[in-house]
Amino acid sequence: MVSHYLFLSIILFCLGILGVVSRRNVFIVFMSIELMLNAANLGFVSLSRLHVNMDGHVLALMVMAVAAAEAALALAVIILLHKHKGNLDTNIFSLLKG
Amino acid sequence: MITTYLFFGFALLAVLGALGLIIFKHPMNGAMSFVVTLISLAGLYALLSAKLIFAIQLIVYAGAIMSLILFIIMFLNIQEKDLPLDPNRWFYLAGGIVVVAPIAGLLIKISKSLPATEVTVFEDGFGGVKEVGQLLFTQWLLPFEIVSILLLVALVGAVVLAGKRGVN
Incomplete structure (x- = not known):
């Protein structure tokens, strides 16, 4: 059943949201965002299977490319923050707070 | 099954x-x-x-x-x-x-x-590769090019951010 795949996608997306909300480690937050992107991909591909139409596959490819770009930039930012603060806590990174 | x-x-x-x-x-x-x-x-x-x-x-x-x-x-x-x-x-x-x-x-x-x-x-x-590729390079050509530019920009940005010298 295609709807089972959509249930799994919803569950994974919610787990990603919970990871972003509840954790303070930068890496865990980052990987939770990746988890949400993957859940969206699963939704695209399963709806694409439902309609027997491959546009969803192309969209999943685009999402993967965006995720790769995001990973490169976010890891560079994490390295810089770790160099400046020596910590991985998201609460410490408050340089923009007035 | x-x-x-x-x-x-x-x-x-x-x-x-x-x-x-x-x-x-x-x-x-x-x-x-x-x-x-x-x-x-x-x-x-x-x-x-x-x-x-x-x-x-x-x-x-x-x-x-x-x-x-x-x-x-x-x-x-x-x-x-x-x-x-x-x-x-x-x-x-x-x-x-x-x-x-x-x-x-x-x-x-x-x-x-x-x-x-x-x-x-x-x-x-x-x-398969053939079907998705045909779709990607006909109907989705402009988004494909935009994504490639995005990847290039991200590459340059990552090099500029992480390769900075003299930051303590």
């Missing part, structure tokens, strides 16, 4: 991996359990007969992106004492569940109303 069993196996592995990601304290353990999620998602794409996405999920996500993340985690040499204390993570987790559960219930109710199509694996003509 076998596809149903495979689906439930992969789905269980994916959910367990995601739970491990948000529960394990050390990011290395979290990343390892996230790899399990990514690989079982690749299996689910294969069950949905998305062969190209299956291969790209394994190569790009479980291969390239996760090895980059693991490399950075090892590069920063995170000790047990460097980890942020999460004194009220269970509190935030419970609050998050309270907020997210109704939305998830609503979405599940919506997706139940979809037509009940049995998922069978197509032999060919759907989701």
Whole structure:
């Protein structure tokens, strides 16, 4: 059943949201965002299977490319923050707070 | 029939991996359990007969992106004492569940109303490299070019950010 795949996608997306909300480690937050992107991909591909139409596959490819770009930039930012603060806590990174 | 069993196996592995990601304290353990999620998602794409996405999920996500993340985690040499204390993570987790559960219930109710199509694996003509490639280079040519420019910009940005000299 295609709807089972959509249930799994919803569950994974919610787990990603919970990871972003509840954790303070930068890496865990980052990987939770990746988890949400993957859940969206699963939704695209399963709806694409439902309609027997491959546009969803192309969209999943685009999402993967965006995720790769995001990973490169976010890891560079994490390295810089770790160099400046020596910590991985998201609460410490408050340089923009007035 | 076998596809149903495979689906439930992969789905269980994916959910367990995601739970491990948000529960394990050390990011290395979290990343390892996230790899399990990514690989079982690749299996689910294969069950949905998305062969190209299956291969790209394994190569790009479980291969390239996760090895980059693991490399950075090892590069920063995170000790047990460097980890942020999460004194009220269970509190935030419970609050998050309270907020997210109704939305998830609503979405599940919506997706139940979809037509009940049995998922069978197509032999060919759907989701292969040729079909998706034809679609990508005809109807989706402009988004493809925009994504390639995005990747170029991200590459330059990462080099500029991480390669900075003289920052203490």
